[in-house]
Each structure stands twice: as structure tokens, then as C-alpha cells.
Amino acid sequence: MQDVSKELISTPFTSLSDQETLLQEAHRRKIIEHVPLIVALFIIAVTGIIGNILTISFYGYRVKRTPTFVMIKLLAIIDLIVCFLIFTTIADLCINIKFTSTILCKWMYFLDHWFMHTSVMILWIISIHRYRRICRPVGRQFTVKSATVAVILSTVFSIIYCSHIFIIYDPVKVNISTSDVAISEVIGHYCTNTDDPNLKDVLVTFHAIDVVSVSFCFITFLFTYGNIWRTVRRHNRKAETIQTAPSSLPPRQRTLPFKHIAIQISNASTKEHFSTDQFTSQLQSDYTTDSFSKPDTGSVETPATIERGTLHTSTRKIKKSSQSSTRVTRERKITLMMFAVTVALVICFTPYFIASVGIRAVSATTEDELNTGMELALSFPFLNSVINPIIFCVFNSKYRGFVKKKIIRC
Template sequence: MGFREKTELDTVNQRNTKEYIPAIVVISIVLSSGLILNSFASLFYGRQTRKSAFQIFVLSLSVNFLITNLVLLHDIVELFYFVQYESVAACKLFYVLKHWFVGNSLFFMVAIGFDRYRTVCFPFSKALTLRTAWCVILGLSVFSLGISVSLFSTTDIVRMNITTSHNSTIHGHTCTFSESENLQTLRVINHFVDVSLHGIILSLFVFFYTFITRKLIITRKKVKGNVSGKLKMEVYKIGSAEHSEITSDISTKCEEISEEHPHANTDISMGNRHKEQSTKQFNEKMTNTPSNNKNPGLFNLANKKNHDERTEIVNNGNIETGETGVGRSKDTLSRKKRAKNKSRWERRITIMATVKTVSSIACFVPFYVSMMIITPKLHGDGLVLDVGSIIARRSFMLNSAINPIIMIIFNDAFRQYLKGTLHKVTSKFRVSYRSFK
């Protein structure tokens, strides 16, 4: 390449770089956000002591997104040398790594969807062990790598003809799929495999989350029905502020019952009399203190016996009336609270996984459309793709940046961890800044 031709190629490349500034800024922001947030997400899930299959899948996805962002930094460099890219090894390696880690993210989200499907739709099934989860991650990674290796052959540095403003033709080079006729069959096979796998992945997403959403809706309706039924039955739980109002309603109902059933008053009065008599006997027994007893030892023994009886009644409840004791009721309430918190946590992480999947599909849609309808111009003024096409073909990058943002929204523990870490970092920065001043 002569000096004059190289100078004109530099001019074309500088013009393209200025044209691609909006795309460079957008990609830089997306990748920077992904690097920072996925680093926090990887540390958060990696430091947790109690792990489950779901947490391992999310940890693997966060680490994979972090590596993907590091690999995709090459895209920013490429935009500065779009028509002067001459390294064949870097071109082939970049395409293989990009295809591998982007494919990993899709496969890992399928694993998350499968785990949520089993947990929600089959809650009594045996949970995946940690070893099984790691084996799934390793198997999916190896499978994705096997598909990506073929890109070593189908990608290459392509020579392009650029017409300058002086109507002269110069030659540039860009990294893209090879135009060799010998590799035409392999390229078609690779595209067919990619389209088929993406179609299967999309179908699995739809299958898993359709049944998950259906199960959550049915469960929510059942819970609402049970709660409303229990509220109707638990009339005895009356607050002090509502006592007078509800007592008047009950008395009104009793009068109506007495008018319709004349014998009801007799039964009610007998029941009340029996209750009053039992209460009176219990109070006499509790308040009976042998004050006239001259033996203090017997007096203390009687007090101890009465105290033990009162304690037993409070703890174990009244057997005749069927009332529950304080200790037993506390255990029941704690179990119910734990079950409720676990159910709420499962529901939140299921919603988080669903939103992740939907956002991932939305991020890939512009990429699929641009790859099908937009063809790079390898002959012309040197502007291979316009700014919109550059951004559309890299829309999948948003997936790595959106993933930790969704975790911040739906995962309270991760949000608190992020706040605490940022607070520590800012505090140390303030201390170092004051000491420097």
C-alpha cells in the first residue's frame, strides 16, 4: 500500500469514526454498566454460604455476563478501525468467544427456567443438588463451545473496495464472515444450527414460563380464597376497639334467634350458666390461699401447686374448651410466618427469572432483525453500516447490563449488599480525600 493510498484510507476511517460516535458512546455506557454491576452480582452470589441450584445458575450467568462484557470491549476498538482491521487471529478469536459466551447466557437462562418450572409446578419433586447444577453448567458450556469452534473457519478479514472523493479506488479490510465459496456450505450449516437452537430456546422459554405463570395465578386465587374463608370463621379474634360494636351486633342476632327459636334462650342461658359456674370454680381454686393455716410450709406448697396449675393451663391451653396455649400458638405462628416468607421469596425469584427471560428476548429481537434484513456494503464510500445498524447488531449487549438491574429491583438482599458496598467505598474515599487535603 502506497503512502497516498494509506493517507486516503486514514481519512475514510476517521470519517467513519466520527459517524460512529453515537454508537461508540452507547456501547461504552452499556459495557461499563455491565462490568460494574455484574462484578457486584458475581461477588454477592459467590460469597453466599447457603447455595441452591438456582443460586448457582444465577452466579454462573452473572460471571458469564462479566466475561462477555470483557470480550465485547473489542467491539469498541473495532469501531475505531472499521476499515483498517488487519489482524486475522484477533478477528477469528473474537467471533468465537463472542458466540460462545452469548450462547452460554441463553443456555444458562434455559437452566434457570427449568429450575423454576420444577420448583413452582412440581413443589414436591426432588430438588437439584449442587453437584448436578454444576454439571449442567459445565455441560452447557462445553456444548456452546463446540458450536462456536466452527467460526474459526467461517470468519476472516475481508477486502473491501472504497471509492474516494477523487474517484479513485483504495482497498480496506474489515472483520466479518468469509466470502470464500469453499466455505459456503459450512456457513449455511452454522446459520441453520444457530436458527434452530434459538428457536428451541425460545420455545422452551414460552413453555416453562407459561406453565409457571398459570401455576402462580391458580395458587394466588387459592390463597385468597382460603384467607377469606378463614376470616369468616375466626370471629372470636376481636380487637378491643371493635368490642362494643360487634357485641351489639351479636346481641341483635341473639334476639333474632330467640324470636325464631323459643328454646334457643334456654340452651344459651344453660351454656352461660355452666360457663359462669366453671369460671367461678376456677377463680375460687386459683384465689384459695390457706391464710388461716398455721403451717407456712403447707402454705407455700399450696401456692406452688396453684402456680404450677396456672402455668400448665396457660402453656397447654384449656383441654375442655379446646383453646390453644401460648407456647403452641407461638410455634404455629412462627411456622406459618416462615412458610409465608419462603413462599413470598419463591414467588419473587420466579418473577425475577421471568422478567430476565422476557428482557433477554427483547434484547435479541433487533439483533435478529438486523442480521436478516441488513447487508454490509463492502463496495462504496467505505461506510459499511450506518449508526442504526451498528447499534441494532449489538443490541444483545443490553442483556448483560439489564440482568443485574433486574436483580436490584427484585432481590432485596442484593440491593442491600450493593448499598452497603457503595457506602463503604464512598466512606473510604472521603477519608482518603480529607487526609490528602
């Protein structure tokens, strides 16, 4: 009797019910393994939804409509949708090795890629807009209408670009190790790059296109913000030179402001076909030549009239200079804020592309892809949609006050 029982114990499990039981056990084990990531993604999703709703409320209804603010509002709308899509990723982590629906697999990843790609495109457009505002102030600029159209076109382009997801993503089989000695592995399914041999070349081609497009965006960011930094630095040096130039002039000739050469350059944006360097040279000549000379002795104006006119003109110029100074300071803060958002984008998307285009393409359909570290890297872009409202709050004091009021009300 004992020999018979030992033989039954040592008999391998071969029935489908035994394999299903082991698959359920492996499924529960994966869920337990992913619990910290699931909780983190849930907190990120809720935080991002609240933050982006506040961003839409502020930049959509509480500030003056400018091209940059309109694009920030549209970016917040896209980020809000991405935050809702985090819940589909949470569902994917809960299903994990039992994901067998082809339609859900394709649509889930298509929506994720579509809105994330649109977010990148909006920041790409904003970087070009900031470059033209700072480095090409006398050229054609974005308007509210053209900025909106550009975002709509980028959204349509993202739909076309991400349509390849319907080709290269599928539920694939994967061998899952078990704790049973008789059946060391069971077959599970999860949504990832297709393992169809006929689509191998297509998969490699689209991965190459992804690498090229991402590299192009990163190069654009380096070019635009690098030139903005150089332009601001050059203007600051010119401002210091012009500020110290009139020190040898008589006191009466020092009434005009010499600070903020970048302010005067920004005012030149209304002058067509007039370069920044030409305008700077003109300012230098105006400050150091006959613009400070005394009125013509043949004039019929009395000294008192001349003095009042000079004082009125000087006061008006100082007031205009103060307004321009505020405007330029605001433009630079906005540029710095969008640069910080772009840096956050690069940081959040880099692990994703390393995991998706690199490791995932090489080790697809293996159990290693289902570990928490890989899932975390693939979920990193979601963090960017949550960080953006925090960056806006840090760099914009008015938005920070708006958020505080909402929190106090709650």
C-alpha cells in the same frame, strides 16, 4: 503552462500511495462516525464490570447457597467476561475497514459468541429450575451441585456449538466510497461472514441452526414462565376458595389458618409421589371435616390440658405458616426477577439476530454493514450483561442495600 497543470489535475490517481491516502481518509471518517457508539460501549463496559463484580460478591458470599443463587453468581461471572470483551468490540470499531488479521477476527468473534451463548444457556437452565420449583414441587429438584454441573456442561456445549465461528468468519474485502472523483472507491477489509463461494452452503446451514436454536430457547421460555403464571394463578384461586370455606363454622373451629394454599403445597415438596392437586384436596378435607371436631369424651385429658394443647398446636401451625409464607413470597420474587432478566435477554438479542442472521447474511461484504446502525444492532447483546445487575438491584432489596453501602463507602 496552464494546460499542462489542468491535465495533471485531471489525471486519475493510480499509485498505491494515493489509494492508501484515500483509505486512511475513509478510515478516519468511519472512526468519527462511530465515536458515539464507541463512547456508549465504553460506558456500558465500565458499568457492567462494576455491576457484575457487585453481583458476584453478593450472591457468592452474602446469601445462602441455593441452586438459583449459585446460577446467578455463575451468570454474573459470564457477564463480567462479556463486559471485558466489549473492549475488543471497541477496538474493532476503531480498526473498522483496516481489519486484516485472520486469527484475531476468528478468535474475537468466537469468544463473543461463546460467552453470550453460555449466558443464554444459563438462563435457559434457570427457567427450567423455576418451572420445577413452582409447577412440580414434589418432583426432583436442582441441587447446588447439580446446578453447578449443569452450568459447566452448558459452557462446554457452547464451546462445541460456537466452534463453527472459526469456519464462517474471516476478514473480507469491501469497496469503500471516497470523496475523490478520480478514485471513487478503495478496497478495505473488515471481519464478518466469509465470502468464500465454497463455504456458502456451510454458512447458510449454520445460520439455519442458529435460527432453530434461538427459536427453541424462546419457546422454552414461553412454556416455563407461561406455566408458572398459570400455576400461581390457579393456586391463588384455590386459596381464595379455601379461605372463604370455613366462614359458616363455629368461632372455635376457625383457629387454623386458611390462607396461602400455595404455602402448604410448597411444603409438600418433601412428600414423594404426592401430586399438588392431591395435596390440595387433602388440605381441603382436613380443613372441613373431623379435624375441627371436639376431642373424644372418653379421653382422660382435662379441658385445660386440651385447651393448652390446642393453643400450642395452633400457635406452632401459625408460626410454620408464617415461615412458609415468607419462603413462598421469596420464591415468587426470585421467579419474577428471573423472568425480567429473560425478557431483557429477548429484547437485547432480537436486534442482533435480525442483523446477523437476516440482514448481514444477505448484504455481507457491502459497505452498508459498516454503518453505525448495523454496528449498534450487532452490539446489542452486550447491553444484556449490563442490565442483569440492574434488574437484580430492582427486585432484591437486600442486594440494593448492599450496593448502596458499597457506593457510600466509595
